[in-house]
Amino acid sequence: MKFINLESHPYELKFKVPLQTAKGCYEYRRGAIIKLFINDMIGLGEVAPLEGFHKEELFECYYSLEAINQTLQNTTEITGEELFHIFKLHSDRAPSLLFALETALFDILSQQSKLSLNHYLNPQSINKIYLNGLHTVHQPSDNFKVVKVKLGYNNIYDDIEKMSEISSLYQQDVKFRIDVNEQLDLPRAIRFCKSMEQFNIEYIEQPLPKNALEDLFELRMHTEIPIALDESVCDLQSVNKIIEMQAADIFVIKPMVVGGYAEIKTIINLARENDIKCVITNMLDGAINRMACIHIASANQIIEACGLSTDNLFTSDLSYVTPEIIDGSILMPKLNGLGFSND
Numbered sequence: 084m085k086f087i088n089l090e091s092h093p094y095e096l097k098f099k100v101p102l103q104t105a106k107g108c109y110e111y112r113r114g115a116i117i118k119l120f121i122n123d124m125i126g127l128g129e130v131a132p133l134e135g136f137h138k139e140e141l142f143e144c145y146y147s148l149e150a151i152n153q154t155l156q157n158t159t160e161i162t163g164e165e166l167f168h169i170f171k172l173h174s175d176r177a178p179s180l181l182f183a184l185e186t187a188l189f190d191i192l193s194q195q196s197k198l199s200l201n202h203y204l205n206p207q208s209i210n211k212i213y214l215n216g217l218h219t220v221h222q223p224s225d226n227f228k229v230v231k232v233k234l235g236y237n238n239i240y241d242d243i244e245k246m247s248e249i250s251s252l253y254q255q256d257v258k259f260r261i262d263v264n265e266q267l268d269l270p271r272a273i274r275f276c277k278s279m280e281q282f283n284i285e286y287i288e289q290p291l292p293k294n295a296l297e298d299l300f301e302l303r304m305h306t307e308i309p310i311a312l313d314e315s316v317c318d319l320q321s322v323n324k325i326i327e328m329q330a331a332d333i334f335v336i337k338p339m340v341v342g343g344y345a346e347i348k349t350i351i352n353l354a355r356e357n358d359i360k361c362v363i364t365n366m367l368d369g370a371i372n373r374m375a376c377i378h379i380a381s382a383n384q385i386i387e388a389c390g391l392s393t394d395n396l397f398t399s400d401l402s403y404v405t406p407e408i409i410d411g412s413i414l415m416p417k418l419n420g421l422g423f424s425n426d
Contacts, residue, residue, distance in 0.1 A: 104135070117183045287306075
């Protein structure tokens, strides 16, 4: 392969409503589109570390991209394996950048093979991905079978009242995922989980701080509701510790937090070996990262509803068309690579 260039194009996406999280309030989502030019092909990636959630910052990613270009500027021929090595070397402490670079390279490799990215990664990929809806964004008429709700910021009685109101809006077979974002301590978490058992709850996500694994194990012993971990799942080391401590029933995996595709696959395989379900989600990213996550879910045969229906949070998205969500699911694109119809 002949390396031509590696470009970054900054973007800024405005939230329709400022996003309030435990880490702060966000009016904009900032990142960069990565374009990898090899031979006569273009591979797309997206780097968008979110302040308060990622260790790296966007400006650090730009420095790494410049270093990669300098390393490769006089290169004539290079293999995919060599590129993977160089990308990993220069983004070792920036998983969001590693994910963007590997996405761009896999985009090109799958185009060369005349395959969609998911089928390049795994010929046995599944063709339909289920998604969870967001209570604050989607309507009951959108027909999501799983809906995510954020609770845990108020007292338990207010949360029970709010959950009762929300539950009454949906059909009885709709399940709810409650995201608490590390807001509780163990005594409150036990009371909270007990209070939610009257509803159709699929799981409660990250009720305790990410490193409180002993308490998370204890919580699992006190509730019939499965416990999902999100912030706790950041790399292979953290996953091994969670498994050792028996602290989770479900892993909520953010590929742009983990970094490399191989490590993502290893985490999913480890989870399955230990009867832990997996959900693929994103960091409120643009269309490129969401599409990459869709391919990862398909290639790894994830049948749980994934957290990838966040496009409606923005006033406008990146100018790449993602598959239409119909009744809470999407069909995988058949085009080569990432499969954008407007590549």
